[in-house]
Amino acid sequence: MAKDVLLEELNPQQKEAILYSKGPLLVLAGAGSGKTRVITHKFAYLTKKKKYHPSSIFTVTFTNKAANEMKERIARFVGSDMRQSWIGTFHSQCNKILRREIKALGYKPDFSIYDDDDQCNLIRHILKELKIYEALYKGVASRISILKASLISPEEFLSQGDGFSFDEKLGRVYLKYQDELKRCNALDFDDLIMLTVRLFEENPKLLSKYQEMFPYILVDEFQDTNHAQYRLLQLMARHKNICAVGDDDQSIYKFRGADVSNILNFEKDFPDAMIIKLEQNYRSTQNILDVSGAVIAKNPQRKPKKLWTEKGCGEKVIYCRLNTEEEEARYIARNIKDLYLKGNYEYSHFAILYRINLQARAIEDALREEVIPYHVISGVSFYHRREIKDIISYMKLALNTDDNVSLRRIINSPPRGIGASTLSKIEHEAKKNSVSLFAAIKLMLKSNNITSSIKDKISEFVKIIEKISSTHHKTAADMLKDIVEKTGYIEDIEEERLQNILELVSSAENIPIKDFADRVALVSTTDDEPKKASVSLMTLHSAKGLEFPVVFVTGVEEGILPYFKAIDDASEMQEERRLFYVGMTRAKDILCLTAAKKRRLYSKVQEQEPSRFLQDIPKECCNWIEKVQQKTEVIPEPAKLPPKKRASAYTVGCRVKHPAWGIGVVRDCCEEGSNTKLTVNFPGIGIKRLVAKYANLERI
């Protein structure tokens, strides 16, 4: 029975990929070729037919979303609970290993995990200390991150340098950074991978233990692995039973260290590797495949693929160039409205993609004008909000008092009168005794050379942290509640921040403390659930892995797509091309490419040339529209609406959802200045007056 269910409705290549279960296998899975299906079926096949235990298959993905999806789908198949399984992101898998084994590297198992924010804070602190121009921290952070992803240690990096250049300084910062992390008993994201590799390289016994634990390895989105991740896979796959699934054409994270050559060189590293191409596409029409295929075919370094579909030609791909970005946006909005009114599409069927976030603004304006519901999938995650990070920092410090970065963050928030001068005294004391900041504060409390007012303040702080860490909390929620209470954090803060904290607490309900701390660190949880009944706006990067019936790729212009910074670098140009390809292949039925002749970028208006990628598009698959005014004659504004009168996203009678009060009906709506003030009746709660932009409302 199992075999039938496992293999039915699969094409021959998919079947082959599932059945080939001995030795290394690379599955080149084109966009929309049923990649996830292959992985989940393969997992099921290995456990059902090949008698692998579910927890003996080391399965790695890049996102938590992908991991969860996979767990769910496999659980449905295999019928057993996947919570014990080793299916997860690279980072969470490494975290799991390191929590057990990190003592071998001289860290303590209760290490903190630093996110990008913490990482930047630490780097800035180091730059300040080494008297290097602090504004460089972002560039320094990303260089260090790429070094770690390439498994280059500070010592190695320093030994390559000439002793004078900027890289010399960078090397010193890197060295100090690693040192500080260790003092803090903290790991950044890159450490999770790098240190796992080091752990295995330095401890052959441990390595073989894990090699035996995992006789089979499955890798999703293989094109996105960086060198360190690849090395980890190489180490673990002693039995060479590794199946890597990916698409070199969809590698768009080079700037984060992803290395396409991993996919291009797989055959060299695993000489007897089997390669299977999945070229049947189940998503898009032939026209869309022809257009996107022609564009990607121009990339010199790629594994040739030719996607095909049984779907038929479908609609022609539309290309439309307009005068300005406002016109471009209006064109998109009107097209969406038209298609929606014809009744074949819901608003949730549309996606508008752009290269840079900045482009979203004009589009949002146009959608509001047409009263089209939309949501922007943005990068700012819940856990990155200041109040959330602050509360979490208390938690991290209580769990690991060596965590100096968290301590610096919260020692004066909420304000308790401990300013820069006090902190530098603490830093000094810590350095003198080579102990953590927290330990230094405790030393200072015993000494007599500080004023009693400072003593009171810092002793208060120490008491709070010690009380929190010595209390035995049952769940993470209990601990967070205790933190909020003891620190007085929620006394006079804005309503929105308070709501966020309450949300944080409720999300921690019934979760063990350490699990919660890991989850917060490793799960971005942007919580951008594909909101029902609204158009999705996002960058081309965030669109990867998604699909929509109707897709607009906007700003198809030189300078935007390809982005101007990539223009004089051949490998970055290739990546821009892939980015365009990823965008186009999100579309199922209708693909529309748009461009503007003039665009306001930052403060100046620029003349924009059409993107070079357009030259590669077969014109017979397209509807080519130029709505461009050749002469600069005075154009009678087609829409005579003064911007003030712009229709608000809210109308009397529409339904809204508030994070705390739930669903309500808008009773009144008025524009005051730049604010939209709403009167909303929440059943069971009553009538509330709200300012739309602060109330965190969702239109439903």
Add this chain to the structure above:
DNA sequence: CTTCTCTGACTTTTT
């Protein structure tokens, strides 16, 4: 220590 004002940077961002 907090608040205001000025400067300058300004892709993308799975963890």
Add this chain to the structure above:
DNA sequence: GTCAGAGAAG
């Protein structure tokens, strides 16, 4: 044009 962050003033 906008925002965050640094520095100056209160």
